[in-house]
Amino acid sequence: MIFSIFYLFPLLYGILVSFTDFRLSGIDFNGLSNYKKIFSNYAFWRSLAGTARYAVIVIPLQMAVPLWIANTLRSHGNKVNVLVKLFIYLPNVTCSVALVIVWNFLFWPNIGLFSRIFDNLGIVGFSFFDNANISIPVISLLIVFSCMGQNVVIFCAAINSIPQTYYEAAELDGAVKFQQFRYITIPFLSSVITYVLVTNSIGALQIFVIPQLMTGGGPNYASSTLLMLIYNSAFGNNQFGYASAIGVLLFILSGIIAVIQFKVTKREAIEY
Amino acid sequence: MKKLLMLLLAAVLAMSVLSACGGNGSNEGSSKVPAEDDGVESQTGSGEHKEVVLTAWYMAIDGIDPYYEAWGNAVTEKYPWISIEFEALTADAIAEKFAVACATGTTPDLYLDGYSRIAPAVHANLTIDLTQVVEANKDRFYSEQKDGIVNGQNRYIAISDGAPYCLVTNMTLAKELGIADMLPEDMETWSYTDFLDMLRAAKAAKPDVIPTSLYAGSKSGDAWYYSWFLGNGANITNEELTATVINDDGNREAALEVLEVFKTMIDEGLVPGGCASLVDTDVESMFYTGNMLFYPSAYNKVTQMNKLMQEGTCAEFEVDAVAMPTFQGEKSPVTVSWGSDGVVGFGNNGHENEARMAIEVLVSTPQLREDLIRTRGNLSVMSDCIIEYDTEQISSVMARGADYGGRCATSSFGIRESWWSDFRETFYVQLQDFFVGNIDAETMLANWQNTGNEVIAAALTTE
Numbered sequence: 081m082i083f084s085i086f087y088l089f090p091l092l093y094g095i096l097v098s099f100t101d102f103r104l105s106g107i108d109f110n111g112l113s114n115y116k117k118i119f120s121n122y123a124f125w126r127s128l129a130g131t132a133r134y135a136v137i138v139i140p141l142q143m144a145v146p147l148w149i150a151n152t153l154r155s156h157g158n159k160v161n162v163l164v165k166l167f168i169y170l171p172n173v174t175c176s177v178a179l180v181i182v183w184n185f186l187f188w189p190n191i192g193l194f195s196r197i198f199d200n201l202g203i204v205g206f207s208f209f210d211n212a213n214i215s216i217p218v219i220s221l222l223i224v225f226s227c228m229g230q231n232v233v234i235f236c237a238a239i240n241s242i243p244q245t246y247y248e249a250a251e252l253d254g255a256v257k258f259q260q261f262r263y264i265t266i267p268f269l270s271s272v273i274t275y276v277l278v279t280n281s282i283g284a285l286q287i288f289v290i291p292q293l294m295t296g297g298g299p300n301y302a303s304s305t306l307l308m309l310i311y312n313s314a315f316g317n318n319q320f321g322y323a324s325a326i327g328v329l330l331f332i333l334s335g336i337i338a339v340i341q342f343k344v345t346k347r348e349a350i351e352y
Numbered sequence: 353m354k355k356l357l358m359l360l361l362a363a364v365l366a367m368s369v370l371s372a373c374g375g376n377g378s379n380e381g382s383s384k385v386p387a388e389d390d391g392v393e394s395q396t397g398s399g400e401h402k403e404v405v406l407t408a409w410y411m412a413i414d415g416i417d418p419y420y421e422a423w424g425n426a427v428t429e430k431y432p433w434i435s436i437e438f439e440a441l442t443a444d445a446i447a448e449k450f451a452v453a454c455a456t457g458t459t460p461d462l463y464l465d466g467y468s469r470i471a472p473a474v475h476a477n478l479t480i481d482l483t484q485v486v487e488a489n490k491d492r493f494y495s496e497q498k499d500g501i502v503n504g505q506n507r508y509i510a511i512s513d514g515a516p517y518c519l520v521t522n523m524t525l526a527k528e529l530g531i532a533d534m535l536p537e538d539m540e541t542w543s544y545t546d547f548l549d550m551l552r553a554a555k556a557a558k559p560d561v562i563p564t565s566l567y568a569g570s571k572s573g574d575a576w577y578y579s580w581f582l583g584n585g586a587n588i589t590n591e592e593l594t595a596t597v598i599n600d601d602g603n604r605e606a607a608l609e610v611l612e613v614f615k616t617m618i619d620e621g622l623v624p625g626g627c628a629s630l631v632d633t634d635v636e637s638m639f640y641t642g643n644m645l646f647y648p649s650a651y652n653k654v655t656q657m658n659k660l661m662q663e664g665t666c667a668e669f670e671v672d673a674v675a676m677p678t679f680q681g682e683k684s685p686v687t688v689s690w691g692s693d694g695v696v697g698f699g700n701n702g703h704e705n706e707a708r709m710a711i712e713v714l715v716s717t718p719q720l721r722e723d724l725i726r727t728r729g730n731l732s733v734m735s736d737c738i739i740e741y742d743t744e745q746i747s748s749v750m751a752r753g754a755d756y757g758g759r760c761a762t763s764s765f766g767i768r769e770s771w772w773s774d775f776r777e778t779f780y781v782q783l784q785d786f787f788v789g790n791i792d793a794e795t796m797l798a799n800w801q802n803t804g805n806e807v808i809a810a811a812l813t814t815e
Binding site: 300312 | 448452568621624628634641773781785787
């Protein structure tokens with residue numbers, strides 16, 4: 081019942097709204113108009129491209145860096161483990177808006193810290209956000225930094241559950257750290273890696289807060305994402321039907337990517 | 353058994369959620385009978401007044417505004433069974449919250465904001481009829497209530513006129529830099545060359561100073577740009593409001609002159625880098641530091657900044673305002689005003705009459721409106737209001753702003769149309785591309801005209 085109220089009903093209602101012209105004065109069924117409009121709107125294509133660009137940077141980094149950190153922490157004592165995890169997890173429990181405010185102080189043109197440094201180097205008036213080729217990587221790094229704590233904790237827990245005997249046996253056989261990681265850690269973590277990959281991919285398709293607050297999606301949608309387009313269409317322009325149609329496409333896209341990832345990464349779990 | 357208990361628990365939770373969604377049951381179901389007060393209907397139940405709590409939203413300048421509470425107290429004093437619960441919304445949140453509320457039928461009983469934001473709800477007939485209130489107080493208004501009349505019914509009441517757009521000026525800084533005398537004597541008549549020379553002089557006198565700023569990171573504050581175009585004689589839409597004309601032969605040259613000024617400001621470093629992603633509130637923060645000469649905004653900022661200075665949240669300096677320049681420095685150009693700030697009521701909670709009575713109290717009590725208008729820094733639309741400001745200097749600036757607004761302000765170029773929100777986006781995204789150098793001025797105008805026309809055509813077809 082709860083699932084129906086909070087998930088199923090909004091989902092079905094959203095799909096229904098996507099076939100309507102949802103205005104303040106009422107709802108009119110307009111068939112596939114919203115979907116046709118999506119594909120003829122360059123803002124959609126730019127936002128889709130922007131989403132893909134964020135995802136291409138964010139997903140690998142959000143997988144690789146936490147995995148490396150977790151693997152490194154395996155050989156350290158408990159105190160170091162806890163301290164490092166605490167430090168890395170801190171941005172996860174900090175309000176994204178507060179983080180962005182601080183980052184804006186760093187990246188702001190003219191009065192930001194980096195801007196001052198660039199000024200001293202003779203590069204006056206430099207802006208990180210005028211060019212999507214710069215703003216998307218910068219924002220992606222910030223997203224990775226603010227979200228990787230979760231993955232570190234998951235990978236640490238998974239690595240700690242691998243029996244130590246495998247590593248000891250490998251050491252006796254002369255396996256170096258990288259070989260242990262490649263032939264013991266990775267295979268044992270395959271199901272966890274799949275889970276993290278799928279959830280992170282879905283998360284990457286839903287990037288919103290940080291670019292919305294830092295660039296607003298500009299210039300001309302170059303750093304926009306699909307979720308930003310949905311938000312701005314619905315709440316900026318009162319086009320709820322159009323926004324719902326993009327939402328439906330995003331939902332389908334997320335599903336397709338998740339299925340592909342499950343298929344590609346499917347392998348038998350190792351029991352121990 | 354365990355399953356049954358789980359099911360029961362889920363059912364109870366679901367019921368509680370559904371009942372919570374149903375609104376405040378105690379406020380509903382009262383019957384309507386005519387009352388004697390000022391031609392406005394009252395709501396009673398079996399001869400005795402049933403207690404009613406009205407909800408009201410307004411845009412906060414700085415937290416809960418005591419003047420709104422004063423209005424609530426005045427309503428309760430006159431109608432003891434009515435009280436008002438106010439909710440102050442930030443500029444960032446108000447548009448989203450109001451749009452969702454209108455779309456889902458969860459609006460408050462009272463809503464105070466600019467007409468440009470309220471207009472879609474008025475045109476969708478979501479707001480209650482206030483014709484009785486306007487009729488009962490028609491002698492108070494300076495002019496006819498033009499806004500908010502749909503099908504002969506008045507569904508919105510203006511409290512104040514929006515202040516005209518201008519360049520808010522840090523006079524202390526101008527004097528310190530020795531360039532105050534470069535401002536026009538009447539604070540109105542100056543050319544693009546005069547303006548750019550003053551920005552250059554500021555930069556030359558003190559390189560750390562930010563002469564002024566441009567911004568294109570959000571849709572808000574766009575009226576400042578429209579003031580430049582309209583003031584220089586470039587119309588944005590045609591008179592019938594059925595097409596964009598900014599790139600037509602009669603307007604293109606004037607529009608290009610404006611864009612040339614912006615480009616010069618960017619190229620010469622007279623504005624901060626990153627203008628394409630800065631938003632108007634970023635620029636406001638820069639101005640608060642006291643290190644920016646001109647702040648692109650409106651006259652009402654002068655009073656609002658004075659309040660912030662008194663509270664210690666802004667550097668202290670003398671604030672003035674100068675009109676936007678024109679290409680050759682002609683007098684009395686056109687400036688943009690967002691129209692009026694005012695109030696509407698909604699009847700979806702069953703409090704239509706109480707909302708109307710509360711609005712009537714606001715309209716018929718000059719003191720309440722005076723305080724509101726003074727805080728907002730806007731101009732009164734009713735003759736019974738005499739606004740006194742904190743200092744003579746502010747009074748003088750505001751009087752100048754009122755005169756300037758009276759002569760030059762316009763809000764008739766489409767900002768009250770239902771398609772405006774979509775239309776303004778077509779402007780900003782092109783401006784962003786222009787600011788970062790992806791497109792030139794001619795392309796920007798052509799793109800804006802094309803995309804703007806698409807938006808208007810689509811809206812007119814739907815209507």
